[in-house]
Amino acid sequence: MASITSTGLGSGLDVESIVTKLVAIEKQPITDLQSRTSTIQTQISAYGKIQSAFSTLRDAAAKLSNPTTWAALTATSSDPTMATVTAGNGSGAGSYALNVTNLASPQSLSSKAFATNATVGSGSMTIELGQWSADNSTFTSKDGATPVSITISATDTLANVRDKINSSGAGVLASVVTDANGSRLVIRSKDTGEANGFRISTADDDGSNGDANGLSALAYDPTASIGSMTQNTKAANAQLTINGLAISSATNNIESAVDGLTINLLKPGTSTVSVGQDKDSVKKAINDFVTSYNSLMTLMRDNTKYDDSNKTAGTLQGDSTAVGLQSQLRNITASGSSLGGAFSRLSDLGLDIGAAGTITVNDAKLTSALGSMSDLKNLFMGVDPTDPNNNGLASRWRSFADQVTGFDGQITTRTAGLQSNVTSNNKRVDELNDRADAYEKRVRAQYTALDTQMAKLNDMSSYVSKLTSMLGSG
Template identity: 50%
Template sequence: MATITSAGIGSGLDIESLVSKLVSAERTPITQLTKKTEGLKTELSAFGKVQSSLATLRDAAAKLTSPSTWGGTLATSSDPTSVSVSAGTGASIGNVSIEVSKLAQSQTLVSGTPYASSTATVGQGSLTITLGAWGSNNTTFTDKAGATPITINIGNGQDTLSGIRDAINSSNAGVTASIVNDANGARLTLRSTATGETNGFRIEATGGLADLSYDPRVGVTSLIQTLPAQNARALINGIDVSSESNSLKEAIDGLNITLLKTTTIPASVTVGQDKDSIKKLITDFTAAYNAVNALLREQTKYDEGAKTAGTLQGDSTAVGLQNQLRSIIGGTTSLAGSIGRLAEIGLEPGSDGSLKTSETKLNTALGNLDSVKKLFMGLDGTDSSNDGFAQRIRSYIDGALSTDGRVSSRQAGLQKLIDNNNKRADQLEDRVARTEARLRARYTALDTQMSKLNGLSNYVTQQLAKLNE
């Protein structure tokens, strides 16, 4: 709500305007201080961006100083449609021959008698499913260690083909049931959930479910076996390997092998250094450096034509960061043998301080991976200025971003100036408020006195007028 005042009524003076102008003059230092504070906040925000960009560069450099980066391997298969491979920790560089004679598979049974539809009634009773391994010609059966036979009771409302399917699937018996429709009708198919010889199964049926029993040991084959449970078999470097699944994770240390189909000729697996991943990390490092360089260049620039300056133009911390990073990138190291500069592997510093990548040079350099490794992560031991480039960049940024580093110190200094300005602005606001109150009191008193004098003047004038009558 606006304040209503009668100041000036008695004297005729425009006291409100007079006080407003005087208070406005008193507020001039606050306006100037606020403008300075906004400038400081803009600088602090700019350093926040610099800090974030530097952290990204440090992380990119750290990856190039990690031994695991340079120890990474890549596995390839000459026949990836038959044998798929991937290298993990501990994979040894070399070649492996893999010949696949069998794929691991699940035992599969199908009902011999077709039904009119999935809703056809089969019968009531029980099915007991036991997991295990069948012997030669299915004449023997060895129960699977640790597995317990599961009995499934089929009652009224479950005795249709689809009802039995659902009951089996919800029993967790290690067998999956489904219905297949062919030209003769609907058939129930049963398939062991897991592959491998020990995941075969037999079925005992009671009541009206005799058509769903399977135990060839005793001549019960109401269900027909279409696929036997079997292990995968492969010759790996001439050694016979058997596995319950088609994923061979322990056959060769550090190598994950997946068998997809049998082979007519051995698949050749080659394990080598993962140059593609290293190249990507080098590219990421280059991009992160260029981002920092572009940010600092933008923040510290001065446009002579437009007479405009970047937020951090002339800031010694920002300029120092820019110069030091460019100095490191353009420097040399003697740790990598014949390679001493980044330009020699295709990372060429431009006139604007950025790095330009020559794909041809970089690809050629990666043929001598040990030297490239030392170029980035080498440690001199006595002279840190001779360390690899990634080591130097990471070390420099770690220092700059540390609690007492130049970036952190500059941010803390700017924040302190902002806090001091805010505190001073509050003090000035209090002073302005007191000044306004004092001025209003003074001019109100003056207004009152002027009103009294005006009243006295009017009285004297009236009395003189009466004397002249």
Template identity: 55%
Template sequence: MASITNTGPALNSAGIGSGLDVNSIVTKLMSIEAQPVTDLQQATTKLQTKISSYGQIQSAISAMQDAARKLNTPETWAAATATSSDSSTISVAATSAAPGSYSVSVSQLASAQSLSSASYTNSSTVVGQGSITIEPGTWSSDQSTFTSKSGATPVTINIASGQDSLSAIRDQINAAKAGVTASIVTDSKGARLVLRSQSTGETSGFKVSVSDADGGDGDTAGLSALAYDPTASVASMTLNQSAANAKANINGLDIDSESNTLSTSVDGLSINLLKTSSSPITISVGSDSAGLKKNITDFVTAYNSVAKLFRDQTKYDSANKTAGALQGDSRVVGLQSQLRSLTGSSTSLGGAFSRVADIGLDPAGDGTLTLNSSKLDKALTNLTDLKQFFTGVDSSNATNNGFAQRWNKFASDTLGTDGLITTGQKALQSNVTRNNDRISQLQDHLALVEKRLRAQYTSLDTTMGKMNQLSAYVTQQFSTSSK
């Protein structure tokens, strides 16, 4: 109801001089005058409810379109699953590999180079001053030659006084980002510095050259105790593990890799080598039927949300005499009919499947789809026809396209700039704006009407008060005269 503002002087319920109830009279008259505003406000509330319902339908159709697009993408139909006959030796993950099997054997794992120093009393023990240079590259199998890594630059770390303890040297090596990780391992023999390359493969090897402040770069005293360069006959640190490539064989083809993860050896497969094998491991690759079924099931859920919204928003409950917010809305009723007609049609591109019921999506009387799981499972065994059923394109007749194609187009047309949902929302919002403008105009008019009525009735009250006073005076005079 319109809000009527009291613009006149403050009055009691009774008038100033006559007892006339000005407030009550004006309020009642203004409630009648404000009825058009009340009607417009109620109409606007209904429009806003419709706009909200349109928004719900828009969101539901958008979700349905997302689900339809998944069924229309090549990646969905190329998705695969892979299993290993010995997952403790080889683990595998598939993206889009072709169905088949692969025999894989592992003769060597890729490894990182690891060096360890002699034992010190503890991590606070002073080692010595000078500089350490770490250079990445590749060692020969007997460690007699070293080839510097192409494009890599040796890193030199200066070890000054006060920074020459075992733990401080560890921290400075890590801060230098020389491609190795330094750590301290402590056991019953004491603390040892361990250097390990941060990646695996033959080219991740490294040598450690030392310029010792004590002048002896090749002995085991001072900082030179951390040197490792067999090409210069210096090996103060111990080689615990050499940098090496992984060596495997896939279907008779030898594979050499710096990493234990073979991500490009077989298209669409990521093969992770965990340990060497005494016999070939079988990797089996198949289509991801479970993933496809989930995508189809997700679409059915999204589709049913749209169908239920159409039904609930447009229905009329004769028993309770209540109507949905969009009952009688021609745009939404038309969309409901279009979607039902589309889903109830057929395609000739799906081979063994022509209607949605053929793959286990049974249309129900309320416009929703009921999923027949066993029927869908059977359809998933014929992926060639099922893919065409959803994604096929008929260049001469778009109405014969696969169902995912058509559902996606329905959503695009509906939600587009000129689509029924978009134009419907604009029309409703335009009506709301027009009503609000009219309400504003009427409220300005009502303020003037109320001001005029209060002035008129206040004047009447004043006049009646004077007349009452005159009447009392005349009565008094007659009384005195008669006496």
């Protein structure tokens, strides 16, 4: 009897095809589950995007419900080429008359001209900070400052002297300026102000500390009748008046004259400094919120709508949680508040809610509304102690966003439920795969047995046919 080497050879049946189709039918529920899981994962992804958009909205609403936003001030100068101004914490709204007669300046000295790369002599030079009298006849050392001595060698060029001065920490800055006459050493105070003047004395190795030769060419001390270097600028304080009040400042950056106001002097002259509420920053905060709100509403609408023209449903179409969130957000936005005085609804500010739920900004109307800052502030962040639903809109937007994205919020809860379904489906898929594998083994064994039996019957039939033929021929 012939042996069977492949399923189906004995019976003539396409056993492999039969088994494959039977197993495919058995696995159909797995395909259905995997398809449903893919849909759920898409929904989870959509909720992730919505949660992120809610967080962005929450941050924008928090800015509108922050007192700092509404307390921000801005300052302007009528002549920004003469002085610039910045308003900070503690500054108050008002107008200030500024009259600057003199800018703060550092002391500056320059030496005689030297040949390029020439040496200047050897010895030591001592630099001391302090204040000169009006005619430079007396010098008062600066409190807390210590004279600095610098050793100069015979091989030091003007550039070497410059570098030694700059690394000494003497409170001055040195540079080499070269023109058609040669190179000069220029030394100036590091800081402006009359208390930051300086004098330079030398111990010249040539034995003479007061002439203009050798190292003493870099000396400057009028109190000792030494003026080898030339004073180009005298150390001076800025002199100004603010609303008639005389002020003297060692720097051109005036920070303490008016609370919270920083004035940067650029040149002598007069200017008017005006301080008022920063309407531009409030306007930007409102527009930033509108942008985040519209982004969220558009995202939720696209995910929950049914497109009749394309016959396609959004990822969350019919999802009660998503639809509910959309409805709640719309209700808060449309409800307004009675705390805003002249403004009770967003439309009063030029923020109009369209049919799609998004907000359109009428810039002219919003700009006009910024003129009533107190009412505007109350509409967004006012607090009603008797009715939380009448609180300012920004406060309610923020509270709602915190609630829906919180640990037990609708988005978190819904996402957890969807994820649980994914886990359950994956577990069921594993079970069905195991069952399908067992089914395939069972069916394949049955058809193998059938194939073997059919092969035996076919062999028997062939044998009987041959035997009958032999008997008939005899």
